[in-house]
Amino acid sequence: MSTVPPPDRSDDDPAPSLSDEQLESFLREAAESGHAPSAPKEPSARARMVARRLREEDEAARRAAPGGGRGGRVPGRKRKEPGPPAPPGWRTGPAGQESKGGGSRRRRLGTVVGVLVLAALAVVAVRPSLLLDRLPGGGGGAEQPLAAENALPTGAPGDPARSGRATREHPFRGSPAERWAEGADAIEVPAAKALSGMSEKDVAFALRRTKELLVSANLDPGVLRGEQPDEALAVLDPKQPELLPELRRSLRAPDEEHDPLRLFTRFDPDEVRPAGDVVKVRGHMTLAAGEPGVVKVNADYTFVYPLVRADGDDGEVSRTIVRRVLTLTLNDPARWDVTEGKLLLEKYFSEHNNTDCDIDDGYLHPAFAADGPSGERPTGPTVDPYDRSQPLTGADSEGCGRVTRT
Structure with a gap:
């Protein structure tokens, strides 16, 4: 279920078809992730109008340049024609999001840690003494052992931290x-x-x-x-x-x-x-x-x-x-x-x-x-x-x- 608001498009606006690059990217992400990603969002009518105007201005500039025409180029620099802006949450993701690789590793790590925490909680639920025996005043597990004695002590030992009756x-x-x-x-x-x-x-x-x-x-x-x-x-x-x-x-x-x-x-x-x-x-x-x-x-x-x-x-x-x-x-x-x-x-x-x-x-x-x-x-x-x-x-x-x- 997408959390991105639906595109702002009037009923008479024709639905633009996806480019080959968009379709290829969509299918590649689906194959890599094992499940279908959110479908790429169609740009709004206003976005399409702005993109169309930019393309027309760019085309006019190229024609006016020396040696103009579609084949005119600036030596030593590759050009890339601007396409429609990618909608939020698809290829670019929300602002501040990590790259796909780092984000995936972090999500997998979070999943593993979550499973280990749940397993530990399940063990403690079955045998709470495993935790209580290690807490101060807990079930009766040994405290930090004393250092070895090398001479008579100066006095009697105090009462132990863990009190209570002895058990088997x-x-x-x-x-x-x-x-x-x-x-x-x-x-x-x-x-x-x-x-x-x-x-x-x-x-x-x-x-x-x-x-x-x-x-x-x-x-x-x-x-x-x-x-x-x-x-x-x-x-x-x-x-x-x-x-x-x-x-x-x-x-x-x-x-x-x-x-x-x-x-x-x-x-x-x-x-x-x-x-x-x-x-x-x-x-x-x-x-x-x-x-x-x-x-x-x-x-x-x-x-x-x-x-x-x-x-x-x-x-x-x-x-x-x-x-x-x-x-x-x-x-x-x-x-x-x-x-x-x-x-x-x-x-x-x-x-x-x-x-x-x-x-x-x-x-x-x-x-x-x-x-x-x-x-x-x-x-x-x-x-x-x-x-x-x-x-x-x-x-x-x-x-x-x-x-x-x-």
Whole structure:
């Protein structure tokens, strides 16, 4: 449907026929565009009168020129006789319109963008969480991750931007751990360097073996459900007096005095299971020189475990937070009575948050909101399990306190 007003022509004006050039152009545009363009408009009676007068004046000028007649020409210049003015909206288009090529590309681009926008809106309509999870305070998708930690922070982390209850889809919602790194990748080893008479290669070995122990003891799925932490035990030197026998005794028959939770993270598979396959981790590892021929690796890490009931389907997610601080040493076997390729465990402390305090069966027992108060009444201090600003020592692990958040 044309938007150009119809030509102003009286009933007695004969309708002029189209020129060959106009007809050819009309058919060419139709073939190129795939559909018929608007038909060329006939000029009005006034336009035809003006064109006729211009042609007559031009013809008279040519006859008057030297060597006149229709064949007279000006050397070096081609002449083109003026034809009837093209109506608006056909060949010339409205004022300010782009050339045909540029305009067509712009229209095609606009069409593609429009289709993509419609497709995106359709996806969001079906799964709005794809958009909401990326908005501040949205559905629970992760915010910008924190930079790696290389020392104890100066204070406890603030409340996360996204609040609300944890779900199986978003088990870390409402927790500072939502911005923490995940799993073994979160345990970053520092650059190795020659230290205390040990080569850079030896120091790199000590760092790598320390990470292997941490991963096996706290992230291995089998160990988390109560299986033997064989890979972690394989890191330790059997020549260290009483260490390995005591650890194996605690795993075999745990009690208050022999508690495997001091070094290993374990949950009763008949009681709980992981809510997904992600454990959030934050901490750091440092090097220190000991006596000649001794390199110390200090590790301080907090692990956050989201859990659901093993036999229930109520959707409730509980989180248990475990912090571990330990020091392992690599001793030069040429100077010390040690096993080559093994590490000594100099010290290790742990803090367990959101677990029953009066059960000593070698497992952590997280509390769920639906259960209500149970177990030993808290007598120790109130603790923020996400506060890593204070060093952890043996004195801090005694007593049963109350956590401020999980």
